[in-house]
Amino acid sequence: MSNKKRFYLIKFLGMTILLLLIFVLSIGLGSADISMQDIIKSMGNSRDAYLYKIIFSIRMPRIIAAIILGGALAVSGFLLQIFFGNPIAGPYVLGISSGAKLYVALTMVICLKYGRVMSSAGMVINAFAGSLMTMGVVLLLSQRVRNMSMLVVCGVMIGYICSAVTEFIIAFADDSNIVNLHNWSLGSFSGISWENVYIASIFIFAAFFISFFLSKPIGAYQLGENYARNMGVNISALRITLIMLSSIMAATVTAFAGPVSFVGIAVPHIMRSIMKTAKPIVMIPACFLGGAIITLACDGIARTAFAPMELSISAVTAIGLAPVVIYLLVKRKEAKNGAN
Amino acid sequence: MERINLDNLKVGYKNPVVEDVSFRVKPGQIVALIGPNGSGKSTILKTITMQLKKLSGRLFICGDIDKSYTEAELSKRMSMVMTERIHPELMTCLDVVATGRYPYTGRLGFLSSEDKEKVEEAIRLVGAEDVADKDFMKISDGQRQRVMLARAIAQEPEIMILDEPTSFLEIQYKIDILSVIKKLATERKIAVIMSIHELEFVPAIADKVIGICDGQVYKMGNPEEIFKGEIIEHLYGMPRGTGDTYINGLIGYSNAIEDILKAAPQGIEVTLESDEV
Numbered sequence: 001m002s003n004k005k006r007f008y009l010i011k012f013l014g015m016t017i018l019l020l021l022i023f024v025l026s027i028g029l030g031s032a033d034i035s036m037q038d039i040i041k042s043m044g045n046s047r048d049a050y051l052y053k054i055i056f057s058i059r060m061p062r063i064i065a066a067i068i069l070g071g072a073l074a075v076s077g078f079l080l081q082i083f084f085g086n087p088i089a090g091p092y093v094l095g096i097s098s099g100a101k102l103y104v105a106l107t108m109v110i111c112l113k114y115g116r117v118m119s120s121a122g123m124v125i126n127a128f129a130g131s132l133m134t135m136g137v138v139l140l141l142s143q144r145v146r147n148m149s150m151l152v153v154c155g156v157m158i159g160y161i162c163s164a165v166t167e168f169i170i171a172f173a174d175d176s177n178i179v180n181l182h183n184w185s186l187g188s189f190s191g192i193s194w195e196n197v198y199i200a201s202i203f204i205f206a207a208f209f210i211s212f213f214l215s216k217p218i219g220a221y222q223l224g225e226n227y228a229r230n231m232g233v234n235i236s237a238l239r240i241t242l243i244m245l246s247s248i249m250a251a252t253v254t255a256f257a258g259p260v261s262f263v264g265i266a267v268p269h270i271m272r273s274i275m276k277t278a279k280p281i282v283m284i285p286a287c288f289l290g291g292a293i294i295t296l297a298c299d300g301i302a303r304t305a306f307a308p309m310e311l312s313i314s315a316v317t318a319i320g321l322a323p324v325v326i327y328l329l330v331k332r333k334e335a336k337n338g339a340n
Numbered sequence: 341m342e343r344i345n346l347d348n349l350k351v352g353y354k355n356p357v358v359e360d361v362s363f364r365v366k367p368g369q370i371v372a373l374i375g376p377n378g379s380g381k382s383t384i385l386k387t388i389t390m391q392l393k394k395l396s397g398r399l400f401i402c403g404d405i406d407k408s409y410t411e412a413e414l415s416k417r418m419s420m421v422m423t424e425r426i427h428p429e430l431m432t433c434l435d436v437v438a439t440g441r442y443p444y445t446g447r448l449g450f451l452s453s454e455d456k457e458k459v460e461e462a463i464r465l466v467g468a469e470d471v472a473d474k475d476f477m478k479i480s481d482g483q484r485q486r487v488m489l490a491r492a493i494a495q496e497p498e499i500m501i502l503d504e505p506t507s508f509l510e511i512q513y514k515i516d517i518l519s520v521i522k523k524l525a526t527e528r529k530i531a532v533i534m535s536i537h538e539l540e541f542v543p544a545i546a547d548k549v550i551g552i553c554d555g556q557v558y559k560m561g562n563p564e565e566i567f568k569g570e571i572i573e574h575l576y577g578m579p580r581g582t583g584d585t586y587i588n589g590l591i592g593y594s595n596a597i598e599d600i601l602k603a604a605p606q607g608i609e610v611t612l613e614s615d616e617v
Binding site: 085087213215216219220222223224226227229230231232233234235272276277278279281 | 389390391410411412413414415416418419420422424426427428429430431435436439440442443445447448449495
C-alpha cells in the first residue's frame, strides 16, 4: 500500500515539475523572445516596463488560463466518462462545448446589439445554460441510443449543428467586435485578461473540489448503478451532480477559450495508463494536472509554431489527441471481439 | 424476529410480473426461489434490493415498518450479488472486494486497518486469495463470482440477496459457493434469499423453497414439501407423469451433493490451478 502511495507521489511530482518547466518556457517563448535573464530581471528591481507588460499583462494570464481551463476540461471529461460508463466520452465529442459556444455567441451578439458588453461571469452563466441544454439533448438521446459509439456520433453531429448555427449568427451580426467572436469560436486562449482568470478560477476550483470530495461515490458508481445503490450511494443525486459539475467546467472553458477539442476525452485515458488506476481520488487531481500540462503545451505550440500568426488551440489539440481517441475506439472494438 | 417480511407484495415494471408475494425470512435462514425463466424471480429480488419500486404491498426489512430506507441505511443491512456483469477498469479483485466496505469508510473512502482485515477475511472465506491481486477483468467467471460474493460478505450485511449465484459455473465452483453461503447463514446468522436454477442443489442448501410461476407464488414450503412430482410438473410446465420420474432421479443426485457439502464444512479447500485464465 505504501508502495502504491509512493508510486502515485512520484508520478504527481514528475507531472508538477513538467508543468513548471512548460510554464517557464511559455513565459519565454512567443512573438517577442524573452530570455531567462530577462524574466528574472523583470521580477527584480531593474524593471523593464515593456517586458513587464508582456509578461504580466499578456502572457501570464494566458498561461494561467491554459493551466486552469485545460485541467478543468480533463476533469470534466473524466466525470462524463464515469457518468456514461464509457471511455469515449468528453465535453467536445458529445457536443457540449459547441452548445455552450452557440449560446454564448447568441447572447453576446444580442448584448452587443443593445450596446452592452457581457461580463466574464455573464459569459460563464450563459455558457453553462448552453451546455446544460445540449447535455439535455444528449441525455435524451442516450436513452434511445444504447450503443456508446453511436451516442458519440450523435454528439459530434450536435456539435456540428451548433457550430453551424454559431457561424450563421456571427455572419449576420453587424459589429466590429465580431472579429473577436470569430477567433474565440475557433478556440483560443489569446486575449484572456486577469479578470477572466479570476472568474474562471472561482468556478473551476469550486467544481474541482466538489468533484474531489465526491471521489468515494464516484468510485462506487464505477461498479455500475445497481451496486453503487446497494453500497449506499444516492444515485439520482450523484448523477445530477456529475452532470452539473462536468457542464460547469466545460462551460467555463468554452466561455473564455471557445471550444477546445479532445482534451476532455484523451487526457483521462492517458492519465489512466500513467497512474495505472481508475480510482477517482487519484484520477481527478491527475486529470487536472495532465490536462493543464497538455493544454499549456498545445497553447505554446499554437502561439509559436507559425509566429506571429496564431493557430487555434483546437487545431493543435486535435492533431495531438485525436489519434488517441482513434486508438481508444479501435482498442474497444478489439476488447469486444475478444473474451467478452 | 424476521429479517425480511414480504406482505402481499406486487412486483414488476410497468405491469406486474408477480402478484401477492408473501413470505418471511429469519436470521440464518436460506430461502430459495425456483421457477422457470421469466417467472419473476429476479424481479422479486430486485424489488427487495430497491432497484425496482414495489407496485403495491408491504416490504419490511429488519423489522422496521415498511419505511423507505435511504440507500446509506440499507447498505449496512443488505448486500447483493446480481447477475449483471460489472466492468471495473484497472481494479484488482482486492479493490473490488474493498468496495464492499463503502458504507463503513469515511468521507474520502480510505480503508482503515479494520476494513482491510475484513476485506482479507472475506477473500479467505471464499477462497480467492490466489486471485486477490489480479485484475478483476482478467480472471475466470467462476473466480469473478467468488470475488463478488466476497464483496457482498465484506459489506457485513444482515441480509444477502443472491441472484443465480451458481449459474454458468462448473460443479466444483457451485459447491464451493453454496458451502460458503451455507456457512454464512449458520455462523453469521445472515438471512439469505437466492434464486437458483439447479434444483439438485436446493435440498442441500435451502431451508425454505418458494416456487414461482404464472405470475404468482405457486407453492411454498421446505424442500421435501416442494420436491414432489406434480408440483415440479406444474411449476415448469412438464408433461404429466414426468415429474415423479424427474424427482426420483433428482433425489439421488441431490443427496450426493448434500453429502459433499457436509463433507467440506470449510468448503473452499479445493483449489483449481488450471482454472486461471
